[in-house]
């Protein structure tokens with residue numbers, strides 16, 4: 001299987017503090033991958049390392065087998081839309097399409113203009129006067145016009161209303177399905193991801209918490225509800241991700257390795273959103289409370 005992006009023990013620190021640590025992952029070609037994690041978990045840092053904006057302090061990241069930092073040839077294959085969709089605000093969308101043609105080897109101006117027309121973007125209005133959602137559409141059209149083999153998007157839908165978000169993700173999926181581009185997009189809006197992404201990377205406190213194909217991850221987890229459980233082994237359960245208890249009842253989110261046949265447990269499938277939340281919830285809440293000197 002071809003891996004577009006490979007990270008091995010990748011780390012980045014600011015001063016003494018690691019923003020990303022021991023990050024090892026493989027992103028297979030042709031996937032639309034979601035990069036999720038709480039604020040400050042290292043998503044932007046990982047994307048910046050992948051697009052060569054930053055140099056690793058530990059380990060390595062490779063894109064199409066190349067190290068992206070200060071590597072112009074590798075960067076020609078990567079499209080990147082940064083968190084705040086920075087665009088030259090005094091230029092019109094049409095100016096930006098023309099400029100893109102001057103600085104990119106492979107540039108599909110017709111693709112950009114078609115997408116901008118479909119999104120209803122006026123060609124001759126300075127982009128600084130467009131709405132946040134319209135600017136996001138301009139940034140996506142420009143990134144796709146580069147015909148990248150890997151597209152990295154940092155919270156592309158954060159500024160969009162629910163309808164615009166759905167349209168943006170549909171148009172993204174349509175755009176990359178045609179071209180076979182691999183996508184890694186960070187987002188906090190988990191409900192959208194199950195529809196649009198087929199691969200998942202969950203970061204927590206700078207480390208990879210969970211990664212793999214969405215179908216495999218969903219198939220390997222269940223919610224179990226049963227009488228209060230003391231933490232001993234449960235047949236069919238490989239690992240408990242999160243346990244919640246009342247006086248009489250326990251609710252487990254578990255990774256399973258076979259059928260849970262004990263009739264004491266009622267077994268439910270989980271949505272991707274609930275599963276991700278369970279992983280994030282199982283994280284280092286205790287460490288955060290200790291840092292603030294308050295009880296968890």
Ligand SMILES: Nc1ncnc2c1ncn2[C@@H]1O[C@H](COP(=O)(O)OP(=O)(O)OP(=O)(O)O)[C@@H](O)[C@H]1O
Nearest residue numbers: 014018019020037038039040041042043044045046
């Ligand atoms: N320029 C910087 N200088 C110092 N620390 C930084 C810098 N950029 C990021 N950090 C720290 O690195 C960690 C990871 O930040 P990063 O922006 O990668 O997280 P994120 O997951 O993208 O967060 P968010 O969801 O809030 O955008 C955080 O603890 C952050 O405070």
